[in-house]
Amino acid sequence: MDIGLLVKLSLGLVVTALGAWLIAVLLGLSANSVEAVIVLRTLLTLPVVLLMTRVLVRRAYDSPRLLRTIVAAALVSYALWLPAWGGHGLIGQLLVDHSGAAYVVDLIIWVGAVLVAARSVEARPSRRHLQPYQAA
Amino acid sequence: MAIAMRRRSERGAATVETTGVVIIAALLVGSLLLAVTPQARIMGETVSYWICQVVTVGQGGCTPPSKAPDTHKPTEPCVTGQRAVERNEKVSVIVVTMEDGQRIELSRMSNGEYRVTVTDTEGVGLETGAGAGVTVTVADKKIGAEATMGAGASLNLEAGDVYYTDSAGLSDLMxxxxxxxVKDMVVGESGPIRWVVDEASKRTGIGxxxxxxxxxxxxxGISLNAGAVASAGPVNASAGIDGAVSxxxxxxxxxSRxxxxxxTVKGEAGLQSLGFDTEGDPEFQGLDLSGEVDVVNAVTFDSxxxxxxxxxSVAMSGTASGVAAALFKEGLDPSLGNSASGATVYKANLAINSQADKDVVNNYLLxxxxxxxxxxxxxxxxxxxxLNFFNAVSDRGQMTKVHYDIESSTPLAVDASLELGIELGVSSSVTTDxxxxxxxxxxxxxxxxxxxxxxx
Incomplete structure (x- = not known):
């Protein structure tokens, strides 16, 4: 497993997604609507998750362990993402009333978004296939 | 070992018995507070008359009720209007029903102020079905034959904040x-992320x-409920009781503190028999009461x-017919067609200025x-x-009686799951009163x- 990518992707997702989520909640508060805040935080957070994943995966080297690393990073980042703890992360709260169920729904959406973003971009070729001038 | 097992099996019994006793004492307060009014004396006589009529199936020599006869101005403001919005969320998990509700209550006071009460209720109730063997004993007596068949008990915890404001500040407060x-719903009521949102909101001035x-x-507190029904010939008596003490x-x-x-005692009570109206036509007569009685005894201490x-305070709300309709309106027509509904709040207030007052209050609390x-x-x-307490109040305290008209409706019912086409059996609704x-x-x-x- 690429520990460097795991740490970078996990922390990158946690920090940027938290920022987007916080901005969305603050903007949504003025609407005085629970549904509006939930939809807005989902619409702002998911693109950030997609973008951050694409940027970091594009810089990573391709290897058979890359997929495992990305899945692990998705799980670790979701576990560290504060809003998710109470089931207040994404749109799950609007789909199910129970916070535990909302946590699971948001987890599926989060991991799915990370995987879709990772699949949509090509990682750099493996170091073994690099030319000497490229490796340098 | 046997003693320990017996103790374990009796755990909680004393609490339920104590609760029953306090409820009975509270009901007595209600009846005594009513008894000091001339109207209530006539009502009491009329109820006794109809109980006599029922017991003797109209054949006994029952004394008819007498004819109705026809410095203590309160200083505290009273509630002249009230509007509440309640949002309840209920999630059912097979056996245990968990309820999570919050209530905001806006009251307009007679001195021009507004009182806003925000109440959080968290309760976990465990109800047992028929044949579960739960027995409710009140004052050494079981309540009715069905009491052991459908009794449940639940714990209720409640906490709240009260805000006072004038009309200019009401908009900002609301x-x-x-x-x-909204923050409670989308972020949670507490925890690190709530702190982050609160701080960010404060620093940016948003919200x-x-x-x-x-x-x-x-x-x-603890609540209990029990029901009983008895029927014999033309006479029918029923009672459903649900009481809570907190x-x-x-x-x-x-x-001050x-x-x-x-x-709180809520449920239904009925006492009916076949009688004749003033024109000699047969009709069902007696009393029928469905509603809730709240008794609050409050002692205030200075710093x-x-x-x-x-x-x-005694607050009665619900629907009453027959003789019991006198709870909510004038007149003592025993016909069950005579019905009235609403809420009546009685308050008896005694400022403690002497040792005699203190003794009266101490004995009352005992x-x-x-x-x-x-x-x-x-x-x-x-x-x-x-009686001593209410005599002291009528002599040197303040006593008030306020009747309210109540409207209740459900203008908005939201089923979030259905809106999204996924039926999961959960729903939320907003009701206003x-x-x-x-x-x-x-x-x-x-x-x-x-x-x-x-x-x-």
Whole structure:
């Protein structure tokens, strides 16, 4: 497993997604609507998750362990993402009333978004296939 | 080992018995408070008359009720109108029903102020089905034959904040409350992320911030319920009882503290027999009552811990017919077609200015079972202590009676799951209730007179 990518992707997702989520909640508060805040935080957070994943995966080297690393990073980042703890992360709260169920729904959406973003971009070729001038 | 097992099996029994005793004592307060009014005396006589008629199937020599006959101005403001929005979320998990509800109550006071009460309720109730063997014993007697078949008990915890504001500040307060409610729903009521959102909101100036509450209160208690039905020939009597007792305390605006016991009894009671109207036609007569009685006994202590005030409140709400309709309107027509609904709040307030007042209040509290360890209450002492208290109130205290019209509706029902096409059996709804003063009176030492400030 690429520990460097795991740490970078996990922390990158946690920090940027938290920022987007916080901005969305603050903007949504003025609407005085629970549904509006939930939809807005989902619409702002998911693109950030997609973008951050694409940027970091594009810089990573391709290897058979890359997929495992990305899945692990998705799980670790979701576990560290504060809003998710109470089931207040994404749109799950609007789909199910129970916070535990909302946590699971948001987890599926989060991991799915990370995987879709990772699949949509090509990682750099493996170091073994690099030319000497490229490796340098 | 056997002793330990027996102790374990009896755990909680004393609590339920004590609860029953306190509820009975509270009901006695209600009846005594009613009994000091001329109208109530006639009503009591009329109820006795109809009980006599039922027992003797109309053949006994029952004494008919007598004809109705026809300095203590309250200083406290009264509630002239109230509007509440309640949002309940209920999640059912097979056996245990968990309820999570929050209530915001906006009251308009007669002195022009607004009172906003925000209540959080968290309760976990465990109900047992028929044949589960739960027995409710009140004063050494089981309540009816069905009591053991459908009884349940639940614990209720409640806490709340009270805010006072004038009409100019109401908009800001309600706006802050709404923002707080939205935050509760989308961020959670506490925890690190709530702290982050609150701080960010404060620093950016986005959203209204909640002010410090003027008063806070919290209470916890136990509730019980039981039902009984009996039927014989043309006479039918039924009663469904659901009672709850809770202890609470509040911190008031002037720095004083109030400790209170709230007893709630709700359900249905009926006593009917076949009789004849004034034109000789047969009709069902008697009384029928469906609703809720709340009794709150509150003792206020100053900052030095001295007892300074005692207030007993009885709030009755629901629908009554026959003789019982006199609870909500004038007249004692026994016909079951005579019905009335609404809410009536009686308050008896005694400022404690002397040792005699203190003794009266102490005895009253003892009679309510609040200062005794066991559940035994001497009926004679109870009645005497409560009568002494109400006599003291009618002599040198304040007593008020306010009747409210209540409207309840469900203008908005939201099923989030259905809206998204996924039926998972969960739903949330918003209901509103409103009430306004219909009639307000106070006891001037000799009779009830119109309380103009409150009735306006």
């Amino acid at each position: 706006s802050a409350l709404t923002h707080d409610q 209204k911030q909640m002010p410090e509450p003027d008063e806070t209160y919290g209470k916890g 202890l609470g305390s509040s911190k008031n605006r002037d720095g 109030t400790a209170y016991v709230q007893s 030095s811990g001295n007892m300074v005030n005692m207030e007993a 009679s309510m079972g609040l200062a005794t360890v066991d559940s035994y209450v001497n009926p004679e002492r109870t009645v005497n202590a409560q 409103s009430m306004s003063v219909d009639d307000a009176q106070y006891w001037d030492g000799a009779e009830w007179v119109v309380w103009e400030e409150c009735a306006a």
